[in-house]
Amino acid sequence: MTAAALRPRARAPQWFTILWRNKKARFGMLLLLAFVLLALLAPVIAPYDPRDRSFAGGLPPSAAHWFGTTGKGYDVASQAIFGARTSLVIGLVAGAIATAISLLVGMTAGYLGGMVDEVLSFATNLALVVPALPLMITLAAYVPGGGSEWMVIIVISITGWAGAARLKRAQILTLRNREYIQAARMAGDGTFHVIFREIAPNMTSLIVVGFIGAVGGAIGAEAGLAFLGIGNPDTISWGTMLYWANTDGALLTGAFARLVVPGLLLALLTTALTFVNFGVDALSNPHLREP
Amino acid sequence: MPLVEVRHLSVDYRSRDLPPAHAVRDVSFDVAEGEFVGLLGESGCGKSTLGNALLRLLDRPAHHAGGEVRFDGRDLYALTDRELNRLRWREIATVFQSSMNALNPVLRVERQFRDAMEAHRWDPRTEGDPRERVLEVLRDVELDAERVLRSYPHELSGGMRQRVVLALALLLRPRLVVLDEPTTGLDVVVQRSIVDLLRRLQREHGFSVLFISHDLGTVLEIADRVLVMYAGQVVESRPSADLAAAPLHPYTRGLLGSFADPRDEHVSVTAVPGRPPSLDSPPAGCAFAPRCPVRVAACAAVPPVLAPTTRTGWCAATGTPPRGPTSRPCRTPRRRSRR
Amino acid sequence: MPDAAPPFPEVMAWASGPAGSAEGAAAPSPLLVADGLVKTYTRRRGLRREEVHAVRGVSFALAPGRVQALVGQSGSGKSTVAKMLTGTERPTAGTVTLEGRDVTHLRGAELRAYRSQVQMVFQDPFAALNPTKSVGASVGRPLRNHLGLSGDALRERVVALLDGVGLSPGSLYVDKLPHQLSGGQRQRVVIARALAPRPRLLIADEPISMLDVSIRAEILELLATTVQERDVAMLYITHDLLSARLLADDLMVMRDGAVVEQGPTVRVVREPEHAYTETLLAAVPRPPGVVAR
Numbered sequence: 001m002t003a004a005a006l007r008p009r010a011r012a013p014q015w016f017t018i019l020w021r022n023k024k025a026r027f028g029m030l031l032l033l034a035f036v037l038l039a040l041l042a043p044v045i046a047p048y049d050p051r052d053r054s055f056a057g058g059l060p061p062s063a064a065h066w067f068g069t070t071g072k073g074y075d076v077a078s079q080a081i082f083g084a085r086t087s088l089v090i091g092l093v094a095g096a097i098a099t100a101i102s103l104l105v106g107m108t109a110g111y112l113g114g115m116v117d118e119v120l121s122f123a124t125n126l127a128l129v130v131p132a133l134p135l136m137i138t139l140a141a142y143v144p145g146g147g148s149e150w151m152v153i154i155v156i157s158i159t160g161w162a163g164a165a166r167l168k169r170a171q172i173l174t175l176r177n178r179e180y181i182q183a184a185r186m187a188g189d190g191t192f193h194v195i196f197r198e199i200a201p202n203m204t205s206l207i208v209v210g211f212i213g214a215v216g217g218a219i220g221a222e223a224g225l226a227f228l229g230i231g232n233p234d235t236i237s238w239g240t241m242l243y244w245a246n247t248d249g250a251l252l253t254g255a256f257a258r259l260v261v262p263g264l265l266l267a268l269l270t271t272a273l274t275f276v277n278f279g280v281d282a283l284s285n286p287h288l289r290e291p
Numbered sequence: 292m293p294l295v296e297v298r299h300l301s302v303d304y305r306s307r308d309l310p311p312a313h314a315v316r317d318v319s320f321d322v323a324e325g326e327f328v329g330l331l332g333e334s335g336c337g338k339s340t341l342g343n344a345l346l347r348l349l350d351r352p353a354h355h356a357g358g359e360v361r362f363d364g365r366d367l368y369a370l371t372d373r374e375l376n377r378l379r380w381r382e383i384a385t386v387f388q389s390s391m392n393a394l395n396p397v398l399r400v401e402r403q404f405r406d407a408m409e410a411h412r413w414d415p416r417t418e419g420d421p422r423e424r425v426l427e428v429l430r431d432v433e434l435d436a437e438r439v440l441r442s443y444p445h446e447l448s449g450g451m452r453q454r455v456v457l458a459l460a461l462l463l464r465p466r467l468v469v470l471d472e473p474t475t476g477l478d479v480v481v482q483r484s485i486v487d488l489l490r491r492l493q494r495e496h497g498f499s500v501l502f503i504s505h506d507l508g509t510v511l512e513i514a515d516r517v518l519v520m521y522a523g524q525v526v527e528s529r530p531s532a533d534l535a536a537a538p539l540h541p542y543t544r545g546l547l548g549s550f551a552d553p554r555d556e557h558v559s560v561t562a563v564p565g566r567p568p569s570l571d572s573p574p575a576g577c578a579f580a581p582r583c584p585v586r587v588a589a590c591a592a593v594p595p596v597l598a599p600t601t602r603t604g605w606c607a608a609t610g611t612p613p614r615g616p617t618s619r620p621c622r623t624p625r626r627r628s629r630r
Numbered sequence: 631m632p633d634a635a636p637p638f639p640e641v642m643a644w645a646s647g648p649a650g651s652a653e654g655a656a657a658p659s660p661l662l663v664a665d666g667l668v669k670t671y672t673r674r675r676g677l678r679r680e681e682v683h684a685v686r687g688v689s690f691a692l693a694p695g696r697v698q699a700l701v702g703q704s705g706s707g708k709s710t711v712a713k714m715l716t717g718t719e720r721p722t723a724g725t726v727t728l729e730g731r732d733v734t735h736l737r738g739a740e741l742r743a744y745r746s747q748v749q750m751v752f753q754d755p756f757a758a759l760n761p762t763k764s765v766g767a768s769v770g771r772p773l774r775n776h777l778g779l780s781g782d783a784l785r786e787r788v789v790a791l792l793d794g795v796g797l798s799p800g801s802l803y804v805d806k807l808p809h810q811l812s813g814g815q816r817q818r819v820v821i822a823r824a825l826a827p828r829p830r831l832l833i834a835d836e837p838i839s840m841l842d843v844s845i846r847a848e849i850l851e852l853l854a855t856t857v858q859e860r861d862v863a864m865l866y867i868t869h870d871l872l873s874a875r876l877l878a879d880d881l882m883v884m885r886d887g888a889v890v891e892q893g894p895t896v897r898v899v900r901e902p903e904h905a906y907t908e909t910l911l912a913a914v915p916r917p918p919g920v921v922a923r
Binding site for chain 2: 703704812813814842843844845846847848850851869870871872874875876899900909910911912913914915916917918
Binding site for chain 1: 716718742745746748749750752753754757758759760761762763768771772775776820823826827
């Protein structure tokens with residue numbers, strides 16, 4: 001055997017291989033990659049500056065403007081491309097914060113039980129029961145900071161953590177009586193260590209699925225808020241594009257591109273995330289893997 | 292003709308990244324009518340895979356890799372799904388370790404029996420009143436039939452559930468019952484009662500049994516004949532009394548060494564050092580050789596073959612005079628079948 | 631050749647019980663005394679409150695260098711007794727004394743210190759090790775927490791522990807993950823972890839019931855050697871009378887939360903006095919023709 005044959009072949013990490021093999025996940029990952037590239041390379045790909053109002057308003061799609069211009073004279077295509085940035089950034093940050101809260105609340109409630117669990121579960125149930133959209137609107141109207149992006153992020157995070165918290169609590173309830181956890185306590189590990197260094201690594205898949213779901217939800221929530229006119233209507237995002245298209249009566253005038261483009265992009269991005277989640281499920285449950 | 296004939300059966304576990312694991316390798320044996328056969332082996336020896344293969348219950352990643360299983364002369368792997376379904380439950384029934392948990396938790400027991408009879412087309416005109424039959428089989432397994440029928444599975448204890456499952460298996464009077472670790476996980480007292488029950492029913496009704504287990508004391512006690520499996524192969528096949536008194540294969544001896552009666556005056560056990568070989572690269576010679584205390588140089592090179600021994604039965608130890616590759620099927624003296 | 635004596639290493643052989651348990655030998659002074667342990671759970675069933683009497687007054691003593699077996703079926707309360715000894719459950723009544731000190735209701739730092747003295751070997755080698763942690767990390771935790779070791783000193787001690795339980799060379803096993811080991815090897819890691827903080831008392835809860843029969847004897851031998859060499863006390867919980875007979879000096883039989891019989895193992899097994907003990911003994915398989923070796 002030659003030395004070359006003995007050297008272990010460089011292989012992708014196992015989790016990647018499993019994801020890649022799953023057809024839905026592969027589709028999702030590629031689509032997600034496309035969006036990420038779109039966002040990163042926006043200045044290169046977009047034909048014009050998204051804030052350039054020099055064009056005539058309401059132009060139909062043409063060679064110069066692939067999807068036409070908005071009522072105010074912005075190039076639709078450029079706005080859509082730069083809008084990807086906003087959606088991704090807000091989605092990621094809000095998703096991360098929501099996941100962090102759900103982790104903290106869910107795991108602590110599940111592990112400690114007793115009164116702590118009662119209080120935290122009550123809070124979780126409350127957060128679940130209150131309708132998200134009206135809550136977001138109310139918060140957005142009263143939270144100081146006007147229409148800044150951070151306000152939007154915070155509002156989305158506050159309304160988006162509860163469902164995932166319930167799931168994490170449920171899973172930690174099954175894990176906390178495992179013998180290796182008992183052994184960790186007998187080895188002298190403190191509560192914090194046990195929850196976050198012993199149990200959490202066994203919940204990676206659930207946490208990742210929760211995170212990806214939260215990102216998808218946040219993207220949709222941001223678009224929804226913008227569409228309703230909450231937040232700063234001058235930001236470049238798919239939601240604001242829909243907002244302006246609506247106020248400019250795009251449907252009535254037949255300027256479908258102004259509605260379809262941001263809408264379709266939103267749908268595709270959320271779909272990509274969902275499909276990746278199918279694959280992550282397979283990581284934790286070997287039965288779902290491709291043989 | 293034996294009820295079940297297995298010839299050169301092989302099962303592989305295939306996966307994309309790894310070489311296939313040969314879970315069952317060239318296994319041949321018979322089960323006669325009315326015979327109680329025990330299949331003994333430890334974890335990873337392939338006994339459960341063999342049990343599944345016998346009933347054509349293999350699921351990905353396990354694949355039937357060769358050989359045939361004949362039931363009453365018919366090749367099971369050549370049957371259509373319809374023909375196989377007619378065979379299942381009416382002629383061959385199964386009880387698994389987890390069967391007691393396979394009862395539908397939202398249906399009363401009565402309903403589960405009814406479903407089984409409907410699914411397998413119990414004909415009241417020729418076979419009698421279905422309810423009578425259900426009551427009869429529940430009484431056979433020593434349960435209070437009326438009460439059990441009315442209950443939900445979670446209202447019954449583990450032992451009772453396993454009896455219900457046994458009753459379900461015997462419902463249509465099968466000719467062969469395959470049990471895979473049916474008592475593992477139950478209390479020892481309950482285990483004893485179910486094992487005694489099974490033995491009594493088998494003697495009364497005369498069906499054949501394949502009892503797969505790692506519990507060697509139990510298997511030796513109730514089986515007529517015992518097959519010992521190691522690393523996917525059958526290494527010894529002898530009547531249980533003979534095997535218990537004078538085990539031939541070194542692995543069997545090692546297994547028996549781990550068993551003792553705690554009430555004896557002098558109690559001692561032995562261990563078999565080492566581990567079974569990895570099934571994706573089985574050794575060229577005898578699979579047990581690395582752990583065998585009586586191995587010789589030839590053991591690592593020449594795969595031993597099941598060969599008849601001076602006593603009844605077969606043994607695959609190279610220590611016995613090696614014979615050439617044989618295509619003769621396994622044979623044991625015909626037991627008088629009691630009906 | 632077929633009649634030659636099995637040349638497997640004879641692992642454990644007691645003619646009349648473990649060495650040192652001769653009747654009348656002076657028993658060493660007890661390390662742990664459990665007196666009148668009671669555990670009652672209250673469950674809510676609908677609107678009613680139901681009381682479950684898991685343990686109804688159990689008393690025994692554990693001495694260093696000796697093994698006490700606790701035999702019972704599931705639901706007999708034996709695991710609850712173990713939990714009360716490790717501090718995982720608080721007794722509803724009764725006391726636990728370690729070398730004269732009452733340790734029944736400990737909290738916080740005292741509980742932590744107590745836990746370095748009392749360690750457990752679990753039943754399921756698959757569930758007893760964190761699947762995401764290496765062997766070295768699992769064995770090293772008690773060393774870090776209870777003995778304050780770190781760095782090279784920690785690693786050396788972990789390797790020594792692994793060598794001591796038969797996983798030699800220890801350095802080969804330190805970085806392995808549990809799924810790379812066999813059931814028997816995992817159980818050895820569990821024992822190494824239990825021995826890490828130099829406990830005075832080991833509680834073994836069915837440590838071999840999930841292992842293959844051909845390797846159980848080795849683990850039993852490891853436990854026996856550990857008890858003798860390190861002079862620890864051991865509570866051996868099982869439903870298997872054979873291993874109790876092989877390992878334990880004394881035996882207690884539990885049923886429905888109470889002890890129905892106790893005494894030296896050999897006496898209880900060979901001359902049982904209680905009907906339930908006889909039932910348990912009758913349940914042991916008796917294959918015809920097995921030749922005494």
